[in-house]
Amino acid sequence: MIGQLISINSGKYEIKCNEFFFIVNAAGKLRNINVKPLVGDIVEFTPNKFLTKVYKRKNFLKRPKVSNVDQAIIVSSLIEPKYSSILTNKILAIIEHNNILPIIVFTKKDKIIKSYLKEYQKQGYKVFEISNKTKEGIKNLSKVFKNKISVFIGQTGVGKSSTINSLFGFNLKTNKISKSLKRGKHTTRIIKIYDLINGQVIDTPGFSSFENDLTKFELARSYKNFEENSIKCQFNRNCLHNKEINCQIKKMVKNNKISKKRYSDYLKLLLEAK
Template identity: 50%
Template sequence: MVAIIVSLSEPKFSSLLLDRFLAIIESQNINTLIIFTKSDLGNNKPYYDYLSQNFNCLLINNKDKDFDWNKIKDNFRNKLTVFTGQTGVGKTSTLNNLLNKNEKTNEISKSLGRGKHTTRVIEIFCEQDIRIIDTPGFSSLEINLSKLELAHSFFDFKEWSKKCKFSTCIHYKEIDCEVKRKYQINILLKSRYENYIKMLLEAKD
């Protein structure tokens, strides 16, 4: 499983960056978990938006001394989980709280508005039946998928696309597209479809 760690603030939440992560991971048919951090600092709407799209999501506050970490450990039992995400979103802090570790963390750079690199190597941490790989953070992400591969990678498009007129529909300018129809009637999250179109225009033919 890949756990994508995203912050609601500091660094500012980016739905485009999150959807880039999801497109890459879903194209490989890997299970995902989205962990929204810093719930004390920002608007929690992104968490509820992705929850409404049937994503597996958690909302946490790493600075909350009373947060019950035991209640979310079941999400990680009996599987190998890779922590990934933008620099400064709280991957290591989440790992520390989840597994009672004391790995080094850094504060956000106020002048740059983004995190400073703390994790510099890929390392695996274990606690009984929980295994987590912590990875270095980064600030940008490129997608190496064709337009059709990208269209097939969005898990929420897959069932709807069966009703598209064309089997090769990429949900852009085609007629009788079920995905576009879901977007128009607000069943598909507006930002998710618009992020998809941005990635589609960047993708290979």
């Protein structure tokens, strides 16, 4: 039988097949060829309940470990936990490098008058500001999920599960952020796919740190607006947009076509990259 792997819990795989759910183990054969099934995989399994094959993936992410997604909902809170521009730009680089459509969501708008909406909109992104308390912006955001598999990504405590609850009337577990540390408590423990009427969403455990494993050259071409414009750099796609002469990206930063903040975040990420 063929189905979709919807969650992995203590070494057991939950598979959805024709509206039925099965819990199965990995077959030894799979372990031998070193295939680690990911949530989102289309898999083959036997009636005696073994997962035997993972079909070719359209795409996959290492963190959170998911495959075959159409878009990533990158969730940041405007406050508590504190908004981190470099973290958002780091996640954007990885998502765009994998050719997955990013959608940026800022939560907790009820708590603070601060906005980064324009900054990201100017760079060509779809951006939403919402409140899970007052439900501001929820209806507008709900329009992007139709017929798509959307994975929620973000730090612990930013409100990923709360946002899924607000959007679709679910009852996923949420938890107050730690008062002393001002960050989340890692409430969501497993990656899991949930069905919508049209489409699917994936809730994921939030992280406290996020590794960037792109090389310098991958990073330099990860953002769509960098990728598109790097052909105008003198060194084309070999330009790291750093010390090189005649760099289109640097020109665009000067002319305010690319935000200075994004560029300074980029330079920091470049320094860290392999």
